[in-house]
Amino acid sequence: xxxxxxxxxxxxxxxxxxxxxxxxxxxxxxxxxxxxxxxxxxxxxxxxxxxxxxxxxxxxxxxxxxxxxxxxxxxxxxxxxxxxxxxxxxxxxxxxxxxxxxxxxxxxxxxxxxxxxxxxxxxxxxxxxxxxxxxxxxxxxxxxxxxxxxxxxxxxxxxxxxxxxxxxxxxxxxxxxxxxxxxxxxxxxxxxxxxxxxxxxxxxxxxxxxxxxxxxxxxxxxxxxxxxxxxxxxxxxxxxxxxxxxxxxxxxxxxxxxxxxxxxxxxxxxxxxxxxxxxxxxxxxxxxxxxxxxxxxxxxxxxxxxxxxxxxxxxxxxxxxxxxxxxxxxxxxxxxxxxxxxxxxxxxxxxxxxxxxxxxxxxxxxxxxxxxxxxxxxxxxxxxxx
Amino acid sequence: xxxxxxxxxxxxxxxxxxxxxxxxxxxxxxxxxxxxxxxxxxxxxxxxxxxxxxxxxxxxxxxxxxxxxxxxxxxxxxxxxxxxxxxxxxxxxxxxxxxxxxxxxxxxxxxxxxxxxxxxxxxxxxxxxxxxxxxxxxxxxxxxxxxxxxxxxxxxxxxxxxxxxxxxxxxxxxxxxxxxxxxxxxxxxxxxxxxxxxxxxxxxxxxxxxxxxxxxxxxxxxxxxxxxxxxxxxxxxxxxxxxxxxxxxxxxxxxxxxxxxxxxxxxxxxxxxxxxxxxxxxxxxxxxxxxxxxxxxxxxxxxxxxxxxxxxxxxxxxxxxxxxxxxxxxxxxxxxxxxxxxxxxxxxxxxxxxxxxxxxxxxxxxxxxxxxxxxxxxxxxxxxxxxxxxxxxxxxxxxxxxxxxxxxxxxxxxxxxxxxxxxxxxxxxxxxxxxxxxxxxxxxxxxxxxxxxxxxxxxxxxxxxxxxxxxxxxxxxxxxxxxxxxxxxxxxxxxxxxxxxxxxxxxxxxxxxxxxxxxxxxxxxxxxxxxxx
Numbered sequence: 001x002x003x004x005x006x007x008x009x010x011x012x013x014x015x016x017x018x019x020x021x022x023x024x025x026x027x028x029x030x031x032x033x034x035x036x037x038x039x040x041x042x043x044x045x046x047x048x049x050x051x052x053x054x055x056x057x058x059x060x061x062x063x064x065x066x067x068x069x070x071x072x073x074x075x076x077x078x079x080x081x082x083x084x085x086x087x088x089x090x091x092x093x094x095x096x097x098x099x100x101x102x103x104x105x106x107x108x109x110x111x112x113x114x115x116x117x118x119x120x121x122x123x124x125x126x127x128x129x130x131x132x133x134x135x136x137x138x139x140x141x142x143x144x145x146x147x148x149x150x151x152x153x154x155x156x157x158x159x160x161x162x163x164x165x166x167x168x169x170x171x172x173x174x175x176x177x178x179x180x181x182x183x184x185x186x187x188x189x190x191x192x193x194x195x196x197x198x199x200x201x202x203x204x205x206x207x208x209x210x211x212x213x214x215x216x217x218x219x220x221x222x223x224x225x226x227x228x229x230x231x232x233x234x235x236x237x238x239x240x241x242x243x244x245x246x247x248x249x250x251x252x253x254x255x256x257x258x259x260x261x262x263x264x265x266x267x268x269x270x271x272x273x274x275x276x277x278x279x280x281x282x283x284x285x286x287x288x289x290x291x292x293x294x295x296x297x298x299x300x301x302x303x304x305x306x307x308x309x310x311x312x313x314x315x316x317x318x319x320x321x322x323x324x325x326x327x328x329x330x331x332x333x334x335x336x337x338x339x340x341x342x343x344x345x346x347x348x349x350x351x352x353x354x355x356x357x358x359x360x361x362x363x364x365x366x367x368x369x370x371x372x373x374x375x376x377x378x379x380x381x382x383x384x385x386x
Numbered sequence: 387x388x389x390x391x392x393x394x395x396x397x398x399x400x401x402x403x404x405x406x407x408x409x410x411x412x413x414x415x416x417x418x419x420x421x422x423x424x425x426x427x428x429x430x431x432x433x434x435x436x437x438x439x440x441x442x443x444x445x446x447x448x449x450x451x452x453x454x455x456x457x458x459x460x461x462x463x464x465x466x467x468x469x470x471x472x473x474x475x476x477x478x479x480x481x482x483x484x485x486x487x488x489x490x491x492x493x494x495x496x497x498x499x500x501x502x503x504x505x506x507x508x509x510x511x512x513x514x515x516x517x518x519x520x521x522x523x524x525x526x527x528x529x530x531x532x533x534x535x536x537x538x539x540x541x542x543x544x545x546x547x548x549x550x551x552x553x554x555x556x557x558x559x560x561x562x563x564x565x566x567x568x569x570x571x572x573x574x575x576x577x578x579x580x581x582x583x584x585x586x587x588x589x590x591x592x593x594x595x596x597x598x599x600x601x602x603x604x605x606x607x608x609x610x611x612x613x614x615x616x617x618x619x620x621x622x623x624x625x626x627x628x629x630x631x632x633x634x635x636x637x638x639x640x641x642x643x644x645x646x647x648x649x650x651x652x653x654x655x656x657x658x659x660x661x662x663x664x665x666x667x668x669x670x671x672x673x674x675x676x677x678x679x680x681x682x683x684x685x686x687x688x689x690x691x692x693x694x695x696x697x698x699x700x701x702x703x704x705x706x707x708x709x710x711x712x713x714x715x716x717x718x719x720x721x722x723x724x725x726x727x728x729x730x731x732x733x734x735x736x737x738x739x740x741x742x743x744x745x746x747x748x749x750x751x752x753x754x755x756x757x758x759x760x761x762x763x764x765x766x767x768x769x770x771x772x773x774x775x776x777x778x779x780x781x782x783x784x785x786x787x788x789x790x791x792x793x794x795x796x797x798x799x800x801x802x803x804x805x806x807x808x809x810x811x812x813x814x815x816x817x818x819x820x821x822x823x824x825x826x827x828x829x830x831x832x833x834x835x836x837x838x839x840x841x842x843x844x845x846x847x848x849x850x851x852x853x854x855x856x857x858x859x860x861x862x863x864x865x866x867x868x869x870x871x872x873x874x875x876x877x878x879x880x881x882x883x884x885x886x887x888x889x890x891x892x893x894x895x896x897x898x899x900x901x902x903x904x905x906x907x908x909x910x911x912x913x914x915x916x917x918x919x
Binding site: 219223224225226228229231232235236238239240241242243244246368371 | 469470716717718737738739742748750755756757758759760761762766769770771773774778779782783784785787
């Protein structure tokens with residue numbers, strides 16, 4: 001490579017680098033979405049599907065009409081809440097992966113309203129309180145372990161996810177089982193159900209619950225002293241301590257808030273997803289499984305901002321809803337798994353800007369490595385000549 | 387492989403020579419200016435200087451960690467150029483840094499093996515261990531080889547570092563402030579080792595600011611001040627006074643002018659000395675003892691008062707307990723003994739917020755780590771620590787952003803903070819403006835006591851001048867100010883009373899007028915006036 005060519009090339013790379021690192025967060029997310037879809041397209045092409053047709057089916061199935069749109073919103077409803085769980089804790093400087101387990105507990109707790117009779121309105125509120133409480137309690141143990149014993153939240157929340165999963169399954173199969181249909185729990189009574197918003201779809205009023213909760217979190221984080229403290233402690237714990245902020249308090253608080261959000265996510269499935277208004281236990285909790293983990297992806301794409309999360313949840317909900325259509329699309333039936341591939345690719349692509357930010361460092365290490373190889377080569381030469 | 391190394395001839399001449407070394411950092415700081423240095427074989431060379439004199443930078447250049455901006459390093463065989471510490475090690479130069487580069491969970495043997503470029507295998511490890519045992523035998527430097535180094539005492543960890551370098555069979559060993567973390571007994575052991583190494587035909591550079599040490603062990607002493615080489619003397623010819631003088635330099639006034647502290651702006655020392663100070667001060671500290679991060683006693687039974695209408699300065703080379711003292715007084719560190727009272731209320735071990743409530747403002751030493759949340763906006767940073775005040779907090783603890791922004795604009799006006807507006811991120815501000823923001827925020831608390839640690843570090847002349855003026859203004863408004871600074875000229879020019887801190891203790895507390903440069907230099911180097919006399 002000639003010198004001038006090398007120089008212009010490095011200038012080009014620097015330019016690309018600057019462009020990519022200077023991107024607005026929203027654009028970064030958009031870019032990641034496009035890259036994810038592209039990777040999906042390439043894979044579909046390799047497996048002999050027509051990506052164009054498949055994506056057309058996917059987007060028609062996701063946003064093609066009021067039914068499709070409602071269905072995407074319904075898929076996004078719990079994701080908003082589980083994404084908030086992750087984001088609140090990340091803003092406080094922690095990596096809370098416990099949304100999955102807290103959501104199971106919330107779901108199970110809200111099934112309990114089937115055990116008693118209350119007037120409508122109150123019945124729903126009690127259900128939500130149950131769910132929020134259960135989610136919060138489930139997040140308390142990892143929080144306490146972290147604050148008192150220094151147990152890392154990633155480890156403890158992953159463990160608690162498994163405990164929650166099997167505990168929820170046990171309760172669903174043995175304690176709250178529907179005596180007439182053993183594969184599911186009791187259905188909650190009509191008085192505790194959230195009414196359907198668009199007739200003929202499974203979109204219910206729970207979408208308002210999710211969006212309202214996201215807005216509340218936004219206001220807490222950016223417009224109250226408590227949220228200010230949480231964000232300060234998350235960004236710079238030392239400076240926060242200097243500012244008289246008790247970091248343990250902010251951690252505890254964000255964990256509990258996250259638990260509430262995840263618990264409510266479970267409740268939206270039980271109380272707001274027609275037609276069963278119950279949890280299927282026999283099939284290993286199919287309605288709930290992965291909502292917590294998908295929420296983390298939503299949080300990343302939504303850049304951990306409540307408003308961004310709402311948009312990202314709509315997108316992921318659309319992928320889920322549209323994927324089902326894509327699967328049955330006449331001449332070109334792309335398996336549902338392809339949607340999960342796209343989701344994974346998007347999450348990976350989200351890290352590209354971060355990687356590129358590391359680029360100068362990588363370059364430095366690269367040159368050092370090459371230098372090392374050269375030196376070893378020289379030494380070999382010398383040894384041979386000697 | 388060792389046979390291939392280019393060895394300079396031992397005995398006569400020099401081992402290494404640095405010619406016209408200049409180092410300018412990317413932010414424009416000139417760390418070393420045109421330094422000439424010759425290192426002879428079989429010699430212990432002391433490198434003396436205050437903080438920021440350029441000692442570490444110069445040795446980092448010699449050991450291949452930094453490239454010089456100008457100048458060259460030559461060996462008797464011709465110029466040498468090190469692109470990395472590894473190349474310097476291959477040549478025979480090794481450095482033990484002030485902050486150890488050890489993997490805590492690895493044993494000593496593993497740490498040493500890691501520093502060699504061969505693969506990290508079991509055989510290699512066994513070989514390293516065997517070699518280390520021989521080396522320990524030869525050097526008398528003993529450390530447990532099979533214990534994770536994090537379980538070792540600091541002195542032992544340092545020995546591991548020395549072993550690591552010696553195992554590369556270096557000819558020049560550079561030690562950066564090696565005694566700052568050691569107990570007196572460990573210091574003796576280290577010095578005995580250095581003498582033995584010297585007898586084994588090695589050269590040693592010992593960086594220190596402790597006069598007694600440098601005089602007790604070295605053969606030759608070079609003194610650096612503000613990046614310039616100001617002295618190169620044989621130890622036997624040098625007196626303590628002379629070294630102290632070389633280290634802290636000439637004429638206070640001259641330096642003061644350089645930072646634009648003119649006489650009209652400053653009351654003379656005499657006038658200041660007349661203020662009557664008796665009884666307990668606003669801040670009353672008795673027998674404060676605190677441990678440092680590594681568990682050593684960092685502040686050792688310090689007692690003092692800070693009165694209203696005065697600046698009480700603490701001078702001294704950094705790392706002599708000033709940071710721990712400030713942290714103890716501002717709620718960031720829990721001391722092990724002593725009291726510090728404000729209006730009869732003991733503040734030691736209390737929460738920073740409670741201490742602020744008693745009227746204390748804290749301008750912290752590290753503005754990026756402590757003073758600011760860098761990704762936060764100007765407005766968000768301007769309320770750090772006061773965010774719960776009635777003024778900024780509405781019902782339901784909602785933040786009153788309009789009031790806050792108004793407050794920030796006032797701060798920007800009053801303290802001349804250059805920024806695009808209250809919503810500019812703090813990291814986009816220049817260092818001077820960041821510091822002004824902190825100073826502004828702290829002074830807006832209307833404090834009775836101001837603790838200012840290194841308030842002008844790293845600032846350009848204009849900003850530094852502004853902040854000094856502000857502190858003087860605050861003093862004249864009846865505030866009590868505790869000023870801690872490594873900038874000797876600053877402390878002496880601003881303080882009404884000054885304490886010199888050395889190894890956790892105050893060497894003296896007096897009016898700056900009663901101190902001459904020589905005495906200050908000696909006190910900072912740990913030599914008491916009596917000893918010197």
